[in-house]
Amino acid sequence: MENFEFYAPTKVVFGRGTESKTGSLVCEFAGKGSKILLHYGMGSVERSGLLDRVRSSLKESGIEFVELGGVRPNPRLSMARKGIEICRENGINFILAVGGGSAIDSAKCIGYGLANSGVDVWDFYCRKARPKACAGVGVVLTIAAAGSEMSESSVITNDENGNLKRGCSSDYSRPKFAVMNPELTATLPPYQTASGCVDIIMHTLERFFCVPHTSKINDELSAALIRVVMENAKILQRDPKNYDARAEIMWAGSLSHNGFTGDRFIGDWACHQLEHELSGMFDVPHGAGLSAIWGTWARYVLNADAARFAKLARMVFGISGKSVVDAALDGICRMENFFSDIGMPTGVSGLNIKPSQPQIQELARKCSFDGTRTIGAIKKLDEEDIRNIYTLASERD
Amino acid sequence: MENFEFYAPTKVVFGRGTESKTGSLVCEFAGKGSKILLHYGMGSVERSGLLDRVRSSLKESGIEFVELGGVRPNPRLSMARKGIEICRENGINFILAVGGGSAIDSAKCIGYGLANSGVDVWDFYCRKARPKACAGVGVVLTIAAAGSEMSESSVITNDENGNLKRGCSSDYSRPKFAVMNPELTATLPPYQTASGCVDIIMHTLERFFCVPHTSKINDELSAALIRVVMENAKILQRDPKNYDARAEIMWAGSLSHNGFTGDRFIGDWACHQLEHELSGMFDVPHGAGLSAIWGTWARYVLNADAARFAKLARMVFGISGKSVVDAALDGICRMENFFSDIGMPTGVSGLNIKPSQPQIQELARKCSFDGTRTIGAIKKLDEEDIRNIYTLASERD
Numbered sequence: 001m002e003n004f005e006f007y008a009p010t011k012v013v014f015g016r017g018t019e020s021k022t023g024s025l026v027c028e029f030a031g032k033g034s035k036i037l038l039h040y041g042m043g044s045v046e047r048s049g050l051l052d053r054v055r056s057s058l059k060e061s062g063i064e065f066v067e068l069g070g071v072r073p074n075p076r077l078s079m080a081r082k083g084i085e086i087c088r089e090n091g092i093n094f095i096l097a098v099g100g101g102s103a104i105d106s107a108k109c110i111g112y113g114l115a116n117s118g119v120d121v122w123d124f125y126c127r128k129a130r131p132k133a134c135a136g137v138g139v140v141l142t143i144a145a146a147g148s149e150m151s152e153s154s155v156i157t158n159d160e161n162g163n164l165k166r167g168c169s170s171d172y173s174r175p176k177f178a179v180m181n182p183e184l185t186a187t188l189p190p191y192q193t194a195s196g197c198v199d200i201i202m203h204t205l206e207r208f209f210c211v212p213h214t215s216k217i218n219d220e221l222s223a224a225l226i227r228v229v230m231e232n233a234k235i236l237q238r239d240p241k242n243y244d245a246r247a248e249i250m251w252a253g254s255l256s257h258n259g260f261t262g263d264r265f266i267g268d269w270a271c272h273q274l275e276h277e278l279s280g281m282f283d284v285p286h287g288a289g290l291s292a293i294w295g296t297w298a299r300y301v302l303n304a305d306a307a308r309f310a311k312l313a314r315m316v317f318g319i320s321g322k323s324v325v326d327a328a329l330d331g332i333c334r335m336e337n338f339f340s341d342i343g344m345p346t347g348v349s350g351l352n353i354k355p356s357q358p359q360i361q362e363l364a365r366k367c368s369f370d371g372t373r374t375i376g377a378i379k380k381l382d383e384e385d386i387r388n389i390y391t392l393a394s395e396r397d
Numbered sequence: 398m399e400n401f402e403f404y405a406p407t408k409v410v411f412g413r414g415t416e417s418k419t420g421s422l423v424c425e426f427a428g429k430g431s432k433i434l435l436h437y438g439m440g441s442v443e444r445s446g447l448l449d450r451v452r453s454s455l456k457e458s459g460i461e462f463v464e465l466g467g468v469r470p471n472p473r474l475s476m477a478r479k480g481i482e483i484c485r486e487n488g489i490n491f492i493l494a495v496g497g498g499s500a501i502d503s504a505k506c507i508g509y510g511l512a513n514s515g516v517d518v519w520d521f522y523c524r525k526a527r528p529k530a531c532a533g534v535g536v537v538l539t540i541a542a543a544g545s546e547m548s549e550s551s552v553i554t555n556d557e558n559g560n561l562k563r564g565c566s567s568d569y570s571r572p573k574f575a576v577m578n579p580e581l582t583a584t585l586p587p588y589q590t591a592s593g594c595v596d597i598i599m600h601t602l603e604r605f606f607c608v609p610h611t612s613k614i615n616d617e618l619s620a621a622l623i624r625v626v627m628e629n630a631k632i633l634q635r636d637p638k639n640y641d642a643r644a645e646i647m648w649a650g651s652l653s654h655n656g657f658t659g660d661r662f663i664g665d666w667a668c669h670q671l672e673h674e675l676s677g678m679f680d681v682p683h684g685a686g687l688s689a690i691w692g693t694w695a696r697y698v699l700n701a702d703a704a705r706f707a708k709l710a711r712m713v714f715g716i717s718g719k720s721v722v723d724a725a726l727d728g729i730c731r732m733e734n735f736f737s738d739i740g741m742p743t744g745v746s747g748l749n750i751k752p753s754q755p756q757i758q759e760l761a762r763k764c765s766f767d768g769t770r771t772i773g774a775i776k777k778l779d780e781e782d783i784r785n786i787y788t789l790a791s792e793r794d
Contacts, residue, residue: 003412
């Protein structure tokens, strides 16, 4: 087993009605009488009444707050800059994100900006600088997908300069607490629910395809998480309000990205990087974008570690009695069939976009940092490989 | 799924040679230039050279320390009181435990004593008072077993008054960091290694037998952890120095008791309470004591939730195609066979002790808090049930 670090200090308060505890959690982690930024997305958290319940909880606990709503999917740098400015003007040093990965990632970016004065916050995302701290972030989660509620990562799109989408990872940004009420996800549209399930599974898969291989315990836990998400994603297809299925998926979402199944640094992550460019350019939902790429990526890199794909096939789908390559290919098909079953695309056309050749060139150029870097672990992919994968994936739906 | 809280803030630094990071971790969590208590057990940490490596790491990081060694298995209240006194005299507010569950639990008890002045620390263990804080505890782990390196629990034996063995659980006591180098466990005697493996499995089993049942995700993760520990415990029977097997077990030990497989409050824990009285009176190794009781307990309570035992049989041993009760009984036998395979007892005689009838009466009286409380969740066991289980277990080896 390789050496690793594990640090997931987020306090999780999980279950029905738990948003009523938000105020006391802010007191616990930001201090009594604190003033915070209440940060959220578009209309749904307001319309559902959740925001009012959170406001009430904050007021009951004597927490002052300034509001900044309007975070969009694929959260923008300009919004985070606005948050940093508001916090500085108001002497605020704690951000409460109410929403999914977008609101949380935007809150983390604001946190970095506040805690590292003198450095442009984008420098942390384009890897020119490393953050040395992050202001406290708390979460009321409304979407099971990104895992950002316990993770050390955040992804921001630079709308000031070419819509580059970049991630920054550091333990400083792990949320102090996360309120997770699965009821809050019950009204999500089926497409968004399914997209979230793909994202969750992909966080486990990216770590499963690692170099070097990690441990039996990680493999067993990864397979368990994937099986649970698949089973419950199918339940939600038939019965979208099923509380237990929502709950299983929500908790699996956190465990899939908090480090529990392995150290992110040795994982593959090529699919995530391929998808980031795609949604940076076309603004597609992250999970759907991953689903559109995964099968093509898998077949492209298969020979680099067919045994690993065969192991996935065995542990998740019970496939045995075949050659390594046949088992591996069967497992990839079964995973794609699952994606299709829950209404997710298995090719870029299925996203209702059709990248032109020049666009594919641009995607590959950005994804390879102008041809200066490779992506992936089990097979290192250069600019040409990346272009090939985008091209192959664009021919499928 | 039931509502739950999850909070496991311990920073884990896992792998070969990681004890060299102890000093910098103390700086991170206790502050640079801190003065701490270095707390450890009997001779083995000194003889192995570990203690010298830890001392060097502390000195390199500019950490001052006062030493208190000599913690015994089933750690004593009198030792913790001594630690509290030394810390108070020296203005110390952080305890570094080097050892297994005994050193860590003793450190937690010292931490409670330091942070809750005006209350006798034993009151937290006999449930007369609840702690409101705990001084910081760091860990360099040398035995994979108790899971105390990430857990909120500690168990202390009151050697001032009848050797009552009692536990105290609160999130305040979760260690700030845990250095886990599996190499440090390579020289443990086989019996102690096996006893640790039973303890780890039992931490998962106690949560698996819960009321109400929790979730598919908990069941899947629990079964995965148990399978991994069983497989690797058998590898260590043949090859005690196998690093990977040591590592799988060590990490499983933390995950089995840090809350990942479910909230401890709805778990059964009858076996742990039965064992605590046994080792309080006879000073037997905790894991071996659990192994000596589990099968008897399982058959005694079987009818209260046979389906749950059958589920365990299916998920861990792949037993199917039988009636619920037959599958359940088969699973219990298979688990006992595993205990035997690794040299652990399946009855009290196997501990080389033979409690007399008056001793069994006393064990049952203590375990039921003088007949005022029941233990267990899937079946509530009163003083008579407890006496029956001790009697039945005493007839087996």
